[in-house]
Amino acid sequence: xxxxxxxxxxxxxxxxxxxxxxxxxxxxxxxxxxxxxxxxxxxxxxxxxxxxxxxxxxxxxxxxxxxxxxxxxxxxxxxxxxxxxxxxxxxxxxxxxxxxxxxxxxxxxxxxxxxxxxxxxxxxxxxxxxxxxxxxxxxxxxxxxxxxxxxxxxxxxxxxxxxxxxxxxxxxxxxxxxxxxxxxxxxxxxxxxxxxxxxxxxxxxxxxxxxxxxxxxxxxxxxxxxxxxxxxxxxxxxxxxxxxxxxxxxxxxxxxxxxxxxxxxxxxxxxxxxxxxxxxxxxxxxxxxxxxxxxxxxxxxxxxxxxxxxxxxxxxxxxxxxxxxxxxxxxxxxxxxxxxxxxxxxxxxxxxxxxxxxxxxxxxxxxxxxxxxxxxxxxxxxxxxxxxxxxxxxxxxxxxxxxxxxxxxxxxxxxxxxxxxxxxxxxxxxxxxxxxxxxxxxxxxxxxxxxxxxxxxxxxxxxxxxxxxxxxxxxxxxxxxxxxxxxxxxxxxxxxxxxxxxxxxxxxxxxxxxxxxxxxxxxxxxxxxxxxxxxxxxxxxxxxxxxxxxxxxxxxxxxxxxxxxxxxxxxxxxxxxxxxxxxxxxxxxxxxxx
Numbered sequence: 279x280x281x282x283x284x285x286x287x288x289x290x291x292x293x294x295x296x297x298x299x300x301x302x303x304x305x306x307x308x309x310x311x312x313x314x315x316x317x318x319x320x321x322x323x324x325x326x327x328x329x330x331x332x333x334x335x336x337x338x339x340x341x342x343x344x345x346x347x348x349x350x351x352x353x354x355x356x357x358x359x360x361x362x363x364x365x366x367x368x369x370x371x372x373x374x375x376x377x378x379x380x381x382x383x384x385x386x387x388x389x390x391x392x393x394x395x396x397x398x399x400x401x402x403x404x405x406x407x408x409x410x411x412x413x414x415x416x417x418x419x420x421x422x423x424x425x426x427x428x429x430x431x432x433x434x435x436x437x438x439x440x441x442x443x444x445x446x447x448x449x450x451x452x453x454x455x456x457x458x459x460x461x462x463x464x465x466x467x468x469x470x471x472x473x474x475x476x477x478x479x480x481x482x483x484x485x486x487x488x489x490x491x492x493x494x495x496x497x498x499x500x501x502x503x504x505x506x507x508x509x510x511x512x513x514x515x516x517x518x519x520x521x522x523x524x525x526x527x528x529x530x531x532x533x534x535x536x537x538x539x540x541x542x543x544x545x546x547x548x549x550x551x552x553x554x555x556x557x558x559x560x561x562x563x564x565x566x567x568x569x570x571x572x573x574x575x576x577x578x579x580x581x582x583x584x585x586x587x588x589x590x591x592x593x594x595x596x597x598x599x600x601x602x603x604x605x606x607x608x609x610x611x612x613x614x615x616x617x618x619x620x621x622x623x624x625x626x627x628x629x630x631x632x633x634x635x636x637x638x639x640x641x642x643x644x645x646x647x648x649x650x651x652x653x654x655x656x657x658x659x660x661x662x663x664x665x666x667x668x669x670x671x672x673x674x675x676x677x678x679x680x681x682x683x684x685x686x687x688x689x690x691x692x693x694x695x696x697x698x699x700x701x702x703x704x705x706x707x708x709x710x711x712x713x714x715x716x717x718x719x720x721x722x723x724x725x726x727x728x729x730x731x732x733x734x735x736x737x738x739x740x741x742x743x744x745x746x747x748x749x750x751x752x753x754x755x756x757x758x759x760x761x762x763x764x765x766x767x768x769x770x771x772x773x774x775x776x777x778x779x780x781x782x783x784x785x786x787x788x789x790x791x792x793x794x795x796x797x798x799x800x801x802x803x804x805x806x807x808x809x810x811x812x813x814x815x816x817x818x819x820x821x822x823x824x825x826x827x828x829x830x831x832x833x834x835x836x837x838x839x840x841x842x843x844x845x846x847x848x849x850x851x852x853x854x855x856x857x858x859x860x861x862x863x864x865x866x867x868x869x870x871x872x
Contacts, residue, residue, distance in 0.1 A: 282749035286320050289745070290793065297785050304786065305731040308738035320745040329740030329792075333703050334440030338433045339733055340706035341387050344688055346727030347713035348386065350587075352571070353681040353688075357382075368408050372478045375399070375413065376420045380470045383424035384431045384463075385692050389729075392421050392832040396839050412485050414836040415847065416477045419824060419854060421832050423473050426821050427466030429459045430695065430702055434791040434820040437736060441743065441795045442813055453808045457817075459696040464869045465818050469861050473854055484850040486842065498528070498560040499645060502630035503567060503623035504576060509551035511572030519545035529559045529567070535634075558630040564623050564647055565591060565670060575649055577607060577621040577635055584618070584651045590669060591622065592650055597665035598642040608636030617663075620649040684718045732788075732831075739792035747796040756800030767807050767872045771815050772863055774798045778819035779855060783826045791820040807872035814870055818862045824851030 293311045296302055316326050329335055347353075361378045365371035383391050395417055403410035425431030429439055439457040446454050507513050513521060518531075533556035534541050534549075541547070549555075554576055557567060567573060568591060582589070596602065602610055607621065624635055625645040631638050647670075648654075691709035695702045713719055719727070746752045759773045774794065781790035798816050802809040823830035827837035827847045836842070 280750045282318075282320055283751040283754055285318055286315070286745050286749040286751045289314055289318075289320075290742070290751075293742075294785060297789075303731060305734040305738075308735050308742070308789075312738040312741050315742060315745040321741075321748040322744075325744035325748065326741040328444070328744065329737035332437070332440040332737065332740050333443060333701070334433075334436035334438070335733060335736045335740065337430070337436045337440075337703045337706055338387070338736060339728055340703065340710045341430060342728045343710035343713060343719075343724045344691060344706060345387050345391070346723060347684045347710075347718040348688060350719040350723055351680040351684040353684045356681055357685075365402065365408070368412055368482070369478065371402060371408055371413060372416060372481070376416055376474050376478065379417060379420045380424035380427075380474060383421040384427040384466075386688070387430075388421035388425040388432060389831045389835075392418060392835055396835065400839070411840045411842065412481060414840040415485055415842065415850065416474075416481055418830070418832040418836045419477060419851075420470075420474055422821050422823060422830060423466065423470045423858075426469060426818055427460070427463045429457060429462070430692075430706075431462075431466075432787065432821050433732070433736060434787040435462060435817050436702070437740060437788055437791045438795060438813060438817050438820070441740065441792070445799065445809075454810065454813075457813065458698075459702075462814060462817050465814065465862050465865050468865060469818075469858050472861065473857055476853070476857065477850070480853070481850065484853070486846050498562075499625050499628045500558055500560060500630045501564060501623035501625040501645075501647065502532075502635060503557045503559055503564050503647070504635050505555050505557075505567065505573040505622075506576040507549050507551050507553045507555070508572050508574050511551075513549055513570075513572030514551045516549050517545070518543065518547040518549065521549070529557055529563045532556050532558050533634075556634065559623070561593065561647070561670075568622060568649070575620040575622045578619070582618040582620065582649075582651060584653075589649050589651050592648050592654070592667050592669050594646050594648055594664040594667045596640060596642055596644040596646065597663060600640070600642070600663040602640045602663065603642050605640055606636070607638050607640060610640075617654055618651055619654060621646060622649055623647040680716065680718045683716050684713065687712045687716070687718070735786065736788045736792075739789050743792045743796055746793065747800075752796035752800045753804075755797045756804055759797065759801050760804050765805065767805055767811075768863065768867060770801050770805060771811060771867070772859075774801060774812055775815050775819040775822075775859055775862060778816055779822045779825075779859070782820055782823045782830070787820045787823055787830055791816065794820070805872075808870070810870040811866045811872060814866050815862055818858065818866075822855055822858050824854040824858075826851070 289311055293307060296307045297304060300307075312326060315321065316323055320326075357378075361374060365374055379391070379395065396414070399410060399413050399417060402408065403413065422432070425435070429435050435457075442454060442457050446456065531543060533554075534543055534547065535554040535556075536550065536552070555573070557563075559567065568575070574586075605611075621635065623646065624631060624638065626641065626643075628645075687709050690712075691705045694700050694705040694708075699705075700708075710724070714721060714724060759770050759777070762769070762773055774797070777797070778790045778794045781793060794816055798812040799809055802812045821830075823833060825848050827833040827842065827844060833847060837847070
């Protein structure tokens with residue numbers, strides 16, 4: 279084996295060890311590995327840097343913006359809430375939730391999709407007394423299976439498609455063709471049809487039960503928060519037991535006022551527009567209530583002129599110099615206020631007041647939560663009304679009036695790519711531009727939505743693929759796979775699947791895709807067979823991240839949210855890996871012959 283091959287192998291092993299054994303960010307590890315490869319001249323610099331111009335890498339970037347538009351408008355949340363409805367049992371919740379997740383993740387990047395669904399599942403489990411731990415791992419696994427079904431469902435599919443396109447351009451494998459939108463659906467759809475029912479039926483035996491008893495929560499500051507029911511929203515006409523308010527952690531509904539009169543609270547109470555709801559809660563739950571569709575803070579100063587989706591929450595402390603001190607909140611002279619704000623909640627000496635906020639007299643030291651616009655931070659910079667102001671970062675309202683627009687833009691993107699009218703990158707760029715032009719999201723939100731760390735990992739991994747090829751390491755490893763398979767294409771295909779699956783579960787799906795691509799290509803060339811079945815198998819195997827929580831981003835997200843142990847994934851994940859492996863090795867050679 280050439281010396282460059284040994285150097286490349288050592289570099290790859292060192293990269294693996296740093297990713298597994300240290301807390302260094304993956305982007306830093308891969309960037310360092312690329313720098314070492316360039317220093318050692320393991321491949322031409324242009325080839326090592328090709329990942330930064332790779333179509334697959336760029337497509338992942340624009341799809342983050344499209345997904346952000348779907349999230350910012352609440353389109354995904356609205357669709358999922360309509361589809362899931364009001365499940366009465368765990369089995370019903372799984373049947374209603376998992377198929378739509380599989381379908382949605384085929385056309386949207388599954389990472390932001392799972393991020394959006396975790397709070398939805400949390401609310402459903404609280405409202406209907408279901409075990410969230412029986413829903414979160416299936417959520418992640420189903421999104422992975424659904425992502426396999428299309429070219430755009432997961433970033434590793436786009437990476438491999440980009441590498442295939444580059445191989446065609448180099449004319450090094452004449453039997454290749456471009457990967458189409460639904461090529462992986464031949465394997466992905468059967469995998470969904472087998473894997474999802476398996477999780478529904480066997481999950482109750484393989485998944486952990488209710489969470490273990492957690493340590494006692496620290497005492498938190500309690501607030502009184504007051505909202506009104508908006509007209510013609512999901513809460514207008516909703517019965518109290520359907521809202522889920524009483525199931526929220528650290529939230530107590532302490533009063534409902536209708537037309538100035540307090541009405542008794544029970545599960546059968548039907549809410550009406552204009553009703554005022556008072557809650558006692560902590561700071562974390564206030565943000566959940568504030569973002570709840572149909573609830574609006576009813577206490578405001580000077581009327582707010584800006585659109586509500588541009589507002590945010592701040593936590594502030596009333597200073598001794600504030601002119602509001604000594605006034606009843608309901609009697610504050612609005613015309614004298616320099617701010618456009620809404621009072622969301624108030625805490626006094628860490629306890630919630632026991633009277634309506636309108637009747638409360640403002641005191642210095644009151645801790646308040648306010649809904650403000652961006653102008654507040656400029657207007658309050660020299661005033662002494664508040665001694666402390668702290669923005670609650672990461673909490674924004676969704677612009678639901680643009681949900682239909684965002685959905686149509688995304689549908690147009692999918693159809694344009696699926697019908698072959700333009701490349702996925704072109705369609706994604708147009709869709710992301712349309713999201714901005716139609717106001718579905720702002721430029722600032724679009725820039726923040728892109729996971730630059732993930733893009734760096736993808737670009738560097740694609741570049742390291744060149745080092746594996748140019749150093750001769752790919753040919754040597756392919757020779758070993760060919761010998762292990764005894765010259766049998768099916769056995770070699772199984773070896774490629776196994777190798778990619780191991781790398782995926784140890785590191786990430788994108789690294790598996792980039793590292794295994796040249797090895798799979800060299801294996802097909804040494805066997806003298808078509809690379810297409812190897813390409814499809816690699817795309818599936820790179821997403822086969824069911825055994826460990828660290829192999830895929832969605833697994834890590836639900837790992838924390840569900841309080842799972844490491845082995846909880848392995849127990850059901852090994853069976854899922856077997857299902858996907860058998861499905862792939864049976865179907866792929868039939869649809870894509872050697």
